[in-house]
Amino acid sequence: MQPTPSEGADPAGSAARHAPGQGEGQLVARAQEGDRAAFDDLVRLHFHGIHRMLQRLVGSHEDAEDLAQETFARAWAALALYRPEASFASWLRRVALHLAHDHFRRRGRRVRTADEARALLAPGPSARDPHAAAQHGELFARLAAALHELPVRLRAAFVLRVLDGAEYDDVARSAGITPATARTHVMQARKRLLAALRPWLEHPSGPPSPGGER
């Protein structure tokens, strides 16, 4: 997948709400002067991008929404510290990543959910729909699980680079690391994902069991 540069902005027309001719730079400048309406427009412009990134990082829609709201509330409080040398989207992503790190520190451990139990209780392969869609569904589930097994720093770099399509310089600015470290993190993440998913990637219908049960 070739990365496509993105500033995390929502292309789906949310920006249309702010006044025509108002560039992001002008909105930021007005918000820095205390203009709440301008800041609201910035929220409309960037909320989806930040939320999407956070959802991929934390997995839960609700947590992502909560963290995204907190990202913008913190951004407002710290707006005076923003300098236009970096893009506003990377600055916001950096705030969001800090919050995501805190979120994982608080959470502290992985959880076992009813969904996992439900997956265990699913009928065996013999009774399962063998269509590719189902296989992809399983692979996506495994992919999501493997992604959430990654250390947060690797996950953040991977999500920004591979899933959000950011350039390494932008990943580095957002994550507060050097571009070289960002490259290393993305490579390590990819390597770990590959190791975790290889049985499913090599055998699309699922890995052969050691006891020959399949």
Place this chain on the structure above:
Amino acid sequence: MIRCSRAQRWILVARDGELGLARRTRLDEHLAACADCRALDAADARLEEALARWPEPNAGAVDLEAQVRAIAARIDAAPRPRRPSRRPQALFALAACAALALALAWVFANRRAPPPRHVDVAPGSPLAMGTVDRAFAPPEPEPEPDSDSGPGPGPDAIERTVPERGEGPELDPSGAAIDVERLAAARERARRALTADAADLDALHAEGWPVVRLVERCTADDDPDVAGAAARWLGAHGDRLSVRPLSALLARARAATTRAAAGAALSALGSEAWSALGPALDDPELRPTALASLSAATPEQAPLAVTQIELALGRARSASDADELAAALIAFGERGVSCLLGVAGSQEIDGIPRERALAGLKLARSTEQVVASMFAKRPRRGAPDEAAVLEAATALGLECALPVLEERARERATRDGALALLARFEGPGSLVSLTRLWRERRVPENDVVAAAHTALAHDEDIAAEAIDVLRAQGDASGLRALAEICLVVDGVVADLALTRLVACASLSDEERAWCALGLIGRGDARAAERLGRELALLSPAQVRLAAACALALYDGGGAQALCDALRGEGRADDLGADATSAEETCTELSDLFARRSTERNQVLTLSRASRVLLPWLESIERTRHHP
């Protein structure tokens, strides 16, 4: 030809679009010759394909305008929203202003005060009363309220609220208009009169002398008898200006009789002297008199009286002192109980006062009603007094606090505190509340789980009690939420709760099977024993639940526990299972369970275990119906 390790690294770099052409060519050469690296390349290509097809999180599910409003609310709710400023120079300007203000303050503070205006006053006039008072005033040392009179409210408290008579700029603080010799003589007469002939005080009064002020000065006498007599006289004839010398005497006096006289005099002077009663309330011997005085408060005076007792309770050093003060507070009814809740819930007060306040509240029959009415009529959220009441109500295990705690947990600003209290709440009610919060999905799941983890750690029975409460309420979704929480929470109590939930008929078989599967890898022998009992109660229609139970049983107790359960060992009644069938089932299941090695394998394992278990379940079902 490059080595495999380098090739594998380059495969990943190439997928990222970062591999140069020369390296790409070398990599291709290696891939053409190496099957292992080709397989890795193919797997990585599939990973890339999967990532490309991985559905985006559903942005449409987010209501953008609602988010804008929510963020605006958070910004508004922030304690001190910082207005963004682009001018750091403003800080320097602010610092310069502060420095200028300090300099001006120093200049004014060092200017000499203008000489006081001199006013001649006649002895006995209202102005002279103040002047006489000042004629005896310092250099005689007055006890400092903070150092000598202990932690209680000192005389300054009165001075702040009650202006002294004759006080004002027109008075001459130097006392130059006063005949000092006459005053000294009058004071000596008053001193003698206090110990010998009280009638002489009336004679002094007849001469136009402000006797009360003279007697007040006598409270500072070195002779404890004179000071005590002065206090007694002031208790009967003093006014509000007498409070200060009496409280000074109470703080300073060492002789018990003198202290008692000062305390009694202050008590007798009425509500205006109550703020000086602190030392009396701290003294076990003086306390009954002081409390009797405070207990006679009218409804208008009650707040002051209650405050004095509450402050004294906060200072109490022994359980008996604290109990006495707590009982006095409870006697004031709702207001007293409310104060007691403040002490019990205060983060700043710890040890005996807090412990005894809680004990007092537990004994007070009206506590729960008072707390409920406080919550009902106090709409302010997150107020410090509400926090203290919630804290105390939690420590007391008052169920009426739970709805308020749930409500506060839903609000971000008060969530952490409310969840911490729910976690500490002793009793099943907190778990029931947490299941509600879990179902609503308005509170982050991990926060609920952390609170449940602490709540479950209180004691083993709490989960069982919560299950009973939810069953009695017919709340199947609450039971399901509890199961989901227990699946996430680690610990023996959560495991026991899961075991109970496996046996809970209010849940569906699928939900019960989740609980059984949740015990895999963490259940203990006790859990295994319960699962064994449960297994024998299932019907052939519940074969998948039975398989999950058998797997968890095997995991917690091993093959022996599984076989004992299948044979019906240790049961009072006969399970009725055919011995050969039980043995075969046991052997087959043990073999099956021992061979499973991956989670994916586990799905198959359960299917196969169902098939193996079905004949055994049918045989015990037949026995159940045709014994």
